[in-house]
Amino acid sequence: MPLPRSVQALLLTYLDRIYQGTVRERYRGQIACLERDAHAVLLDVGCHTGVNTMRLAGAVGTHRVLGLERRPAPLQEAEAAGVHCLVGDANTTLPFASTSLDVVTAMDVLEHLVDPARLVHEIYRVLRPGGYCVLATPNLASWHNIFALVLGFQPFSGPNLTTMLDADMAIVRRMHRQAYGLADDAEVAASTESDLHRHIVVVAYRALLRLLTQAGFTIERARGYGYYPFPSPIGRLLARLDPAHSHHIVVKGRKPAA
Known part of the structure; x- marks a missing residue:
């Protein structure tokens, strides 16, 4: 039996409020992973129109910004925003030389891929020794x-x-x-x-950490965001204590220095 419309409206408002709170907290968590370096070369996988890419670049303090997007349509906007863009499929080999990048970000990308493990290995390949990646994705668990x-x-x-x-x-x-x-x-x-492109492979928190360590990364930061049905600040505390069951995951992995 469906819920009355008034109850549905209240529930919808509540769910949307805690979800939007999770989005804001996760964004702050992504920014907290980034290090200031005006000379860094940053690649954002799945850059779309470049709006979020330039926010990430601003947190790093660099103007050397690259983007990869599977569709050419939004890239004109990204170029205008200051992102040097390439069209490419993150399911395949990244079109960048080995050890050529300092920072790679991939926000809400892994879950859209057929083989997210391949992208993680490709990110490791293109990073310089000592470089790092920041990945954000929903948590299956x-x-x-x-x-x-x-x-x-x-x-x-x-x-x-x-x-x-x-x-x-x-x-x-x-x-x-x-x-x-x-x-x-x-x-x-x-x-x-x-x-609207569907989620194909959704990873659990511990599986994502294992994926990065198997590729060679050292995990420097791994946080969870959103602990439903609890709102912040209770949800924020529970996600910090038990990231394995949070809604979103943000992980920072470092490629060991040579």
């Missing part, structure tokens, strides 16, 4: 994904059957549509935005 599985539903973070807006629960679909400014399922079907 979050409590809300576990809860979905217990109920017999597809995990909320994916993998998705169609787009990343796909969900078994109507209220979750509504929340996703609201986040992307889409009125109904027809608009979702008609949208060609790359942001």
Whole structure:
């Protein structure tokens, strides 16, 4: 039996509020991983229009900014923002020379790939000794994904059957549509935005750490963000104590110096 509309509206408002809080906290966590270095060469995998890329570059303090994006459409905006862009598929070999970069970021990219392990190894290859990467991705082992599985539903973070807006629960679909400014399922079907590209492989917190260490990285920072259904500051504290069950993961890995 569906919930009354008034209850659905209250629940939707609450869920959206704690999710937006998680997004803000995760962004601060990404910035905290970056080191000031005006001479650093930074690559942002999945740069899209370059808006977030330039925020990351600003935190580093560098103007030597590269971007990789699978679709050519948004790259004109990225170039105008100051990102030197290349069109490429992060599932394949990165179009950069070995040991040529100082910093590589990949925010909300791994979950869209067929083989995220390959990208992690490629990032290790292109980084100079002593360079580092910062990766952000949803956590398959979050409590809300576990809860979905217990109920017999597809995990909320994916993998998705169609787009990343796909969900078994109507209220979750509504929340996703609201986040992307889409009125109904027809608009979702008609949208060609790359942001709707589905989640294919969603990793758990400990699996991501293992992925990086197997590639050769030393883990310098690993934090979780969002601990549902709790709002901040309780959710923030619980995610710090138990990142393995948080919603989002931000990890910093260092390539050992030669």
